[in-house]
Amino acid sequence: MHAPAKAMDFSFTLLFVLILTIATTAAASPNIYIHMLKPHYGSNGHKHSDLNCLSWRLAVETNNLQNWTQVPQACKDYVGHYMLGKQYRRDVDLVAAEAYKYAKGLNLTGDGNDVWVFDIDETTLSNLPYYARDTVAFGAMPLNETAFNAWVEEASSLAIPGSLKLYKQLIKLGFKIVFLTGVEEIYREARIKNLKAVGYTTWEKLILREAGEGGGVVYKSKKRKELEEEGGYKIRGNMGDQWSDLLGSNAGDRTFKVPDPMYYIG
Known part of the structure; x- marks a missing residue:
């Protein structure tokens, strides 16, 4: 006993x-x-790289890491898993929900000049089928503009669900939609075909980059300034996946960034 x-x-x-x-x-x-066990056993017995990919992605999204040219090789699989997984979708949905909450609280003027600016690539359209290719590896391979432009010509990009939902909500609220992209003007027809095919059926303006125009912050600022000063529009909201979509002059009353750790545009 x-x-x-x-x-x-x-x-x-x-x-x-x-x-x-x-x-x-x-x-x-x-x-x-x-986390005593993780460094030794978290990767099937192999030690992790010294680069923490979660911290790297956070630095990218907060614009603390700038002017990088491609995803580090050590983070290729991490970025791929993130972009194809549930977390990326949830992150975009959260941004879109916050944007809608802000938008429905605004008092629109009713004159038809209240606009919402959307970027296209990785903001309203997803190029994940292209970025998942071995030759692209979610941004871990060097940029091939010829291959990407050929992809744009295919007009096969997918709608980003959270952004498409927001787009439809904004139209119901009375906003005019402006798409502002750095893709060149020669791809206008492909862009129109792609946008309409996945549900973006109407807009006030679709602005593409003319041959020889610069890109990034300078280009986006110039086009937004033209919208407001020459077109008489008021940018009430602005949404993009790159900080170059949201920084600079005439950025709008409020900006919203959706995640994109696959490439950087300054």
């Missing part, structure tokens, strides 16, 4: 000694047991 009690007392003593040993060691080196 007393054997089980003695066994329990012995087990408890061993457990107490183990806890005391861990606590004493941790006190001397407080970080030694934090």
